[in-house]
Every structure is written in structure tokens, then in C-alpha cells.
Amino acid sequence: MGYVKLYSTWVEIDLESIKENVRQVVENTKVTVMAIVKANAYGHGALPVAKAALSGGASWFGVARVEEALELRQAGINRPILILGYTPPKRYDEMIENDISLTVWESEQIDAIAASANKIGKQARLHLKVDTGMSRLGVQPENASNLANLISSSSSLIFEGLFTHFARADEPDLPTTQQQTELLMIILEEFNNAGFQPKYIHAANSAAALTHPSTWFKLLRLGIAMYGLHPSPKVQLSEAFRPALSWKTVLTQITTVEFSRGVSYGHEFIAQPGNRIGTIPLGYADGFRRIAGNQVLIRGLKVPVIGRVCMDQSMVLLDSVPEAKVGDEVIVIGKQGENHILAEDVAKRWGTINYEVASGIGQRVPRIFI
Numbered sequence: 001m002g003y004v005k006l007y008s009t010w011v012e013i014d015l016e017s018i019k020e021n022v023r024q025v026v027e028n029t030k031v032t033v034m035a036i037v038k039a040n041a042y043g044h045g046a047l048p049v050a051k052a053a054l055s056g057g058a059s060w061f062g063v064a065r066v067e068e069a070l071e072l073r074q075a076g077i078n079r080p081i082l083i084l085g086y087t088p089p090k091r092y093d094e095m096i097e098n099d100i101s102l103t104v105w106e107s108e109q110i111d112a113i114a115a116s117a118n119k120i121g122k123q124a125r126l127h128l129k130v131d132t133g134m135s136r137l138g139v140q141p142e143n144a145s146n147l148a149n150l151i152s153s154s155s156s157l158i159f160e161g162l163f164t165h166f167a168r169a170d171e172p173d174l175p176t177t178q179q180q181t182e183l184l185m186i187i188l189e190e191f192n193n194a195g196f197q198p199k200y201i202h203a204a205n206s207a208a209a210l211t212h213p214s215t216w217f218k219l220l221r222l223g224i225a226m227y228g229l230h231p232s233p234k235v236q237l238s239e240a241f242r243p244a245l246s247w248k249t250v251l252t253q254i255t256t257v258e259f260s261r262g263v264s265y266g267h268e269f270i271a272q273p274g275n276r277i278g279t280i281p282l283g284y285a286d287g288f289r290r291i292a293g294n295q296v297l298i299r300g301l302k303v304p305v306i307g308r309v310c311m312d313q314s315m316v317l318l319d320s321v322p323e324a325k326v327g328d329e330v331i332v333i334g335k336q337g338e339n340h341i342l343a344e345d346v347a348k349r350w351g352t353i354n355y356e357v358a359s360g361i362g363q364r365v366p367r368i369f370i
């Protein structure tokens with residue numbers, strides 16, 4: 001409530017929800033959890049979320065980029081951090097020095113990382129990624145043993161993990177996840193026979209962590225569920241999970257229309273005499289999409305956004321909330337009175353997924369941690 005006089009638009013993150021969501025998964029699965037905090041923790045704020053996840057029982061962190069790994073390490077997070085994807089070769093030394101675990105899928109990477117490790121006199125931690133069916137990143141299964149051999153035979157390298165990523169775990173009725181898991185098991189058996197021993201095997205994202213115990217292995221890579229967001233329409237969180245993020249703004253001006261007039265660029269909406277138009281400091285540069293059909297909550301009621309969304313501002317039609325006043329808090333995502341707008345509702349409106357909605361909230365929008 002107090003932020004309405006401090007910010008134009010802001011996000012509130014309930015860290016207790018993050019902690020509690022992680023705790024649920026740790027308790028239900030009894031498997032070690034890697035908190036996926038890439039993309040500024042899906043827009044929630046990487047460092048505070050990482051600390052909350054730790055207090056909920058997470059032991060590992062997963063990120064996408066070198067910069068994300070360093071942000072955590074330099075802030076004093078001393079747990080294992082894995083870069084899940086590409087690491088630019090010129091950053092290998094820095095990653096090894098900072099004890100960041102790296103994902104590899106080609107022999108050239110393994111050779112270059114071993115050379116870096118040798119040079120600086122410190123072992124590098126590697127996770128071999130196998131492409132079992134996502135066709136995004138990973139060695140093809142038939143070549144996995146060659147790379148495992150390369151890692152295992154270098155004294156500069158620690159074979160810390162073997163992993164894969166599911167393409168359709170959020171559609172639990174399909175056989176794809178089971179098929180990918182079986183492929184991973186075949187590779188594991190080959191590794192066992194050859195004496196390659198990656199310490200951690202991991203495959204499950206949130207959807208698989210919720211629906212597919214056979215995919216859990218020794219580590220879960222928990223993203224969307226930690227934020228209290230549903231993995232998909234077919235994999236819904238139980239009531240015990242709570243969304244951590246609310247997105248808010250404030251009514252800055254109210255105009256009562258005296259004669260028919262166009263609203264915003266292009267005059268796509270024509271206001272009629274008697275209409276009350278409200279202005280909110282929220283625009284596409286904040287990550288609020290420039291499409292028709294947006295809604296926000298004011299005084300607990302859903303009101304339509306009218307006219308084109310501008311870079312920093314938008315207009316709303318206030319006819320259904322005559323008591324609305326300048327200074328009122330406006331909800332983009334979250335609860336107000338008896339009503340709520342979920343990230344999933346916004347995703348539906350925008351023709352996308354909750355992941356994109358949360359991670360797309362603009363960098364300039366302050367994150368307030370409560």
C-alpha cells in the first residue's frame with residue numbers, strides 16, 4: 001500500500017511465498033532442488049529470490065548466462081551454480097576461478113575448459129548435456145560416451161553432472177517425457193558399464209517434478225513452480241503454492257469527457273460524453289504489451305485499458321468505478337478486494353505463457369521485496 005506514493009509502477013515480491021513453494025517441493029519429493037533463477041529469477045529479482053529459495057531448502061542454482069552466475073557469486077552465494085547453456089570461451093577462466101559449473105556438449109568445449117583449468121591450476125566442474133528430444137542443446141545420445149570419456153580422463157575436470165531437458169513435460173498425458181527419460185537411462189547404463197560416474201543426474205523441470213517421479217534422479221531443476229506460477233494449463237499447482245509476484249501502478253489523472261473525443265495515439269478508442277478516463281504510468285517500456293484488450297483492477301473491479309498503450313502510460317475507462325480517485329492503487333497482476341488478475345490471465349490475453357509475462361516485466365520497474 002505504502003508504495004503508491006513512491007513509484008509509478010512497481011512489482012512486489014513476497015519472498016515468503018518463494019520459500020514456501022520451494023519447501024513444498026523439497027518436502028514432497030525428498031530430492032535436492034536446483035532453484036532456476038535465470039532471467040533475473042523470471043523477472044522476480046535474482047538475489048533475493050536465490051536467498052529465499054535457499055531458506056526454503058534449495059541447494060543449487062541454475063542460470064543461463066555468465067553475468068547471472070557472477071551476480072550470485074559476487075553477492076556471496078556460495079552454493080553450486082550451474083550455467084545451463086552457453087558460456088563464451090573467453091569467460092572460462094573467470095568461471096573456473098569463481099567455481100561456476102559449466103554445461104558442455106562438444107569435445108572442443110571440453111578441451112578448451114580443461115586447458116583453462118590446467119592453466120590456472122584449478123579443476124573445472126562440468127555437466128554434460130544430452131539432447132534426448134528437445135533438439136535445442138546437447139550432445140546426441142550416440143556420442144555421449146565419447147564426451148564422458150574425455151571428461152573422465154582429464155584430471156583438470158570434475159564430471160559433476162549429466163543432464164537433459166524435457167520438451168513436453170507440461171503435457172503429462174503424452175509419452176514424450178517417458179521416452180526422453182528412457183533414453184537418458186540407456187546412456188546412464190552405458191556410462192556405468194564404462195565406469196564414467198557423473199555425480200548428479202538431472203532432468204526434471206517443474207512440470208516433471210510435479211507429475212513424473214521417474215524423472216527425478218538426484219536433482220530437480222525447479223523454475224516456474226517456485227514462483228507459484230502454473231507450469232501449464234495441464235500441469236496446475238496445488239492450492240498450497242502461492243504466486244509471489246504482484247505488479248502495481250497508480251491512477252495519475254482522471255478526466256470526465258464532455259464531448260466525443262479520441263483517446264491515445266491513433267484515436268483507436270473514441271470516448272463518449274460522460275465517460276471518465278483514467279491515466280496510469282504503465283507502458284510497453286515496462287513490459288505491458290501494446291495490444292487491445294488489456295485490463296487492470298481498480299477498487300477491486302476489472303476495468304478496460306482503452307486506446308493504444310504508450311511507452312510509459314496507458315488509459316483506462318473508469319465508468320464502472322465512479323468512486324475511483326487520483327492516487328488509487330491499480331493492479332496489473334495480483335489481488336485487490338475480492339478480485340484478482342493472474343499472470344496466467346495476462347498470458348492468455350497476450351497469446352503467450354506466464355513465463356514470458358513475468359520475465360518480460362521491464363528492468364526499470366522497481367522490485368520491492370516483502
Ligand SMILES: Cc1ncc(COP(=O)(O)O)c(C=O)c1O
Pocket residue numbers: 036084165204205206207221222223224225231
Ligand atoms: C534447462 C532448463 N532446466 C530447467 C528449467 C526450469 O523450467 P521450469 O520453469 O518449467 O521449471 C528451464 C527453464 O526454462 C531450463 O531451460
